[in-house]
Amino acid sequence: MSMKKWKISTGYCGLRFSSETKTYNLIQLNMATIEVTKQSPNTEKNYQKVIVRGEIDRDTIAQLRDGMEQIITTLEANTLVLDMENLAFINSEGIGYLTDVYNRLSGSGKNIVILKASARIMDIFQLVGINQIIPCYTSEEEIVSKA
Numbered sequence: 001m002s003m004k005k006w007k008i009s010t011g012y013c014g015l016r017f018s019s020e021t022k023t024y025n026l027i028q029l030n031m032a033t034i035e036v037t038k039q040s041p042n043t044e045k046n047y048q049k050v051i052v053r054g055e056i057d058r059d060t061i062a063q064l065r066d067g068m069e070q071i072i073t074t075l076e077a078n079t080l081v082l083d084m085e086n087l088a089f090i091n092s093e094g095i096g097y098l099t100d101v102y103n104r105l106s107g108s109g110k111n112i113v114i115l116k117a118s119a120r121i122m123d124i125f126q127l128v129g130i131n132q133i134i135p136c137y138t139s140e141e142e143i144v145s146k147a
Contacts, residue, residue: 034060036067045144047079049115053086056094064097072101078110081143085116095128102134111135113143 034054041048050071056064072080080101098112105112114136117125125131137143 034063034067036064036071038071041077043077046077047081047143048075048077049081049083049140051083051086055089056087056097057089057091058093061093061097064094068101072104075105075110079143080105080110080112081115081140082112083115084121085118087117087121090121090124095124095130098130098134113137115140115143 034052034056037051037053039049039051048071050068052064054060082098098114102112112134114125114131114134116138117136122131122136125134125136135146137146
């Protein structure tokens with residue numbers, strides 16, 4: 001059996017050829033997903049932690065914006081902490097969105113920081129310079145000590 005794959009707007013799909021039946025079948029290989037989870041605010045340390053899992057790309061950016069909008073507009077803590085430990089991918093739209101969030105929050109006297117981004121994601125952040133705008137930390141203790 002051979003397989004070819006390509007990216008379409010709803011995720012990765014492929015054609016699998018069956019040598020027995022001499023037919024191709026369209027199959028879904030995987031689909032980009034994003035999950036945004038708001039944790040209880042840490043009122044003692046004055047930050048709100050949000051866990052971002054999955055991939056940020058053109059297929060998931062709208063979901064990310066929708067998930068983050070209510071969090072941003074109701075943010076009472078001084079700092080929004082984006083835990084990106086389980087973020088596998090981010091594209092230029094995602095980078096642009098992070099800068100938008102930074103601008104919105106800093107305009108209202110609040111901060112955004114990135115927590116536990118993988119080496120791969122940090123390489124991207126360093127390449128485009130986002131780590132010069134949005135502080136990136138490896139632990140919550142580091143965030144508290146720098147505040």
